[in-house]
Amino acid sequence: MMTTVVRNSEFFLLWLLMLSSTFTLFFMFFPQAFLVKHKEVPPLAVPVGQQGKDDTQARCDLFTGKWVRELREPAYNSSTCLTLSELKNCERYGKDQDFLNWRWKPDDCDLHRFDPEEFLHIVNSKTMMFVGDSLSRNHMDSLLCLLSKVEKPINVYKDEEEKTYTWYFKSSNFTLKNIFSKFLVQGKERTINGTGTGVFDLQMDKTDIEWANKLDRTDYIVMSNDHWFFRKNYLHENGKLIGCTFCTETNLTEINLNTAIKKATRTALKFIRNNEKLKTLTLLRTFSPAHFEGGTWDNGGYCNRTRPLESEKRLNEIEWEIRKGQVEELERVRGEGGVKEFGLLDVTECMMVRADGHPGTHWNNVWMKGFSDCVHWCLPGAVDVWNDMLLQVMKRFSSFH
Numbered sequence: 001m002m003t004t005v006v007r008n009s010e011f012f013l014l015w016l017l018m019l020s021s022t023f024t025l026f027f028m029f030f031p032q033a034f035l036v037k038h039k040e041v042p043p044l045a046v047p048v049g050q051q052g053k054d055d056t057q058a059r060c061d062l063f064t065g066k067w068v069r070e071l072r073e074p075a076y077n078s079s080t081c082l083t084l085s086e087l088k089n090c091e092r093y094g095k096d097q098d099f100l101n102w103r104w105k106p107d108d109c110d111l112h113r114f115d116p117e118e119f120l121h122i123v124n125s126k127t128m129m130f131v132g133d134s135l136s137r138n139h140m141d142s143l144l145c146l147l148s149k150v151e152k153p154i155n156v157y158k159d160e161e162e163k164t165y166t167w168y169f170k171s172s173n174f175t176l177k178n179i180f181s182k183f184l185v186q187g188k189e190r191t192i193n194g195t196g197t198g199v200f201d202l203q204m205d206k207t208d209i210e211w212a213n214k215l216d217r218t219d220y221i222v223m224s225n226d227h228w229f230f231r232k233n234y235l236h237e238n239g240k241l242i243g244c245t246f247c248t249e250t251n252l253t254e255i256n257l258n259t260a261i262k263k264a265t266r267t268a269l270k271f272i273r274n275n276e277k278l279k280t281l282t283l284l285r286t287f288s289p290a291h292f293e294g295g296t297w298d299n300g301g302y303c304n305r306t307r308p309l310e311s312e313k314r315l316n317e318i319e320w321e322i323r324k325g326q327v328e329e330l331e332r333v334r335g336e337g338g339v340k341e342f343g344l345l346d347v348t349e350c351m352m353v354r355a356d357g358h359p360g361t362h363w364n365n366v367w368m369k370g371f372s373d374c375v376h377w378c379l380p381g382a383v384d385v386w387n388d389m390l391l392q393v394m395k396r397f398s399s400f401h
Contacts, residue, residue, distance in 0.1 A: 060109035062389050063346035067308050067353065070103040074380040075114065081145035081379075082152065083167075088141065090359050090378035096306055099356040099378065104385045114387045116150045120172040122394060123220070127175040131211045131268075132224035133182055135288050137163070138376050139222065140178045143387050145379060147176075162210070177218075179211040182228040184268040201234045204242075204263045207271040215278055222345070222390070223268060224285040226322060227375060229260050237263075257318060262325040269333040273340055281397050284330045285345040285386065287322045290375045291355035303360045303374035309353040323348040343393050347386055357382035 078084045078092065091097055104111055130140040144153060144167060153176070157166035163180035186203040189196045215221070232246045235255055243253035245260050265284070272282050292301030327344065334342050351357075359373040377383035 060106055062106050062109075062111055062392055063344075063349060065104060065106035065111075065350070067102040067350070068105045069101060071101050072103070074100050075384055076145040076149060076380055081148045083141065083144045083148065083155075084379055085138075085141050087373070088138065088359060088376060088379040088381075090381065093359075095360065095378065098306060099354075099381060102308060102354075102382070104350050104388070111385070111388050111392065114146050114384065114391055116147045119391050119394075120147065120150065120169060120174060122391075123172065123174045125173040126219040127177065127217055128220040128222065129177040129179060129211070129215070129218050130222045131179050131181055131184070132222075132285075133180065133226075133228055134163075135227065135376065136222070136224050136285075137178055137180065138379075138383055139224075139285065139386050140165075140176065142377075142379055142383050143390070144176070146384065146387055164210075177214075179214060181208045181211050181225070183264050184208055184211075184223070184225045185264045187233075199232050199234070200228075201236060202260075202264070203236050204260070205237045205267055207267055212271055215272075215275065215280075218278065218280055220394070221272065221280050221282040222285060223282060224288075225264055225268075226261060226287045227290070229257055229264075233260070235260060235263070258321045258325045261322055262329055265326055265329040266332070269329060269342065273333050273336065273338055273342075278340065281341045281343060281394070283343045283345050283390070283393060284326060286326050286348045287319060288347060288375075288377075289319050289352050291358060292372070292374045293355075297371060297375070301374060302372045303355055303358045305355040307356050309355050319352075320348070341397055343397065345386060345389055345393060347389070350385060351382065354382040 074097075076084075078089055086092075090099075130136045147153065147169065151169050151171055153167040153169055155165075156168045156175075157164070159165075163178075165178045167176045168174070169176070183200070183202055184207065186206045186208050187200040190199045190201065191197060229245065232244065234244045234247075235242050241252070243255040245255055245257055247254055269282070269284070272278060272280065291303045291305070293303060295301035323346070327346065330342055330344055354377075355374075357377050359376060359378055361372050
């Protein structure tokens, strides 16, 4: 019996020695395997379809970085882009063009400039729909101009009243749509004597049918919502009034802005996830900050900066919480599984310092004299980085190539 115990002990010591030697050799040749990374790539930066791939560029967090000075030609102009919006054409109306001489540089990689030929190859015979407010249209207008460098789009459908547009690229059989939706959920403006009040009743658990009923055969959805919530609105769920935003009624629950936007985002994403007919890649664009100084839209606010803000001048707490809530809702729907794919276009950090990139008072030459536009973005301009990111994020979802 004692002999057996001794032999077992000798075997255990020999095994321990071999294991220790193996570990030591492995550490000598592969020390990086034991290092703790200073910063982990956020889960949403690497879609499910790309996990496990040994590709630094594919795994890079595109959304955390800084703007670096770089003199370069604009990606397009009014001569190359015949669809360039008059309201966003800041060069034509005298804005200093130095705001174009900046490039977004992610911390751990480079963000390649948008390649229109590569994009059209990926979306061959597919349909992409932008859903959201006028900032969503701003995003799509940038994409139209970038694609116009290689092919002029055909205007298939336009409804100015409904703000709905469809463009077609013949060479790649690609259809690009824009559907205007203020809140993503159903909303009806309150009127007094037939005049709109700017106050809405929102059905937070019902998707806006203006876009929800038009998703058939849509392959890509680029979705966003935010600025229309910055007003007094009444919120309803299950047909009952649950509260209001920016209100003073003592008999109503005041619901904070972030909660309202989260509810609307959740309703929209769940609608897509539960629609069995859709096989889509849905990309949620996060909050795009405004940069009013000295007031707001209608009481003297302005934005006359000529260069990006210093990085320490970050968003206020409310704006950052909006972005955080949107990301949380995207994580929630991704965590519920299913065959549909959901991705993130997290533009909030890169745009928070670009107070120099808005039309400002320059749009007064064509619309609304006396007001500054510190919400939308000049074309060409900082907003083009949204499409630099869009292309790279799309490439990470291999099932949609």
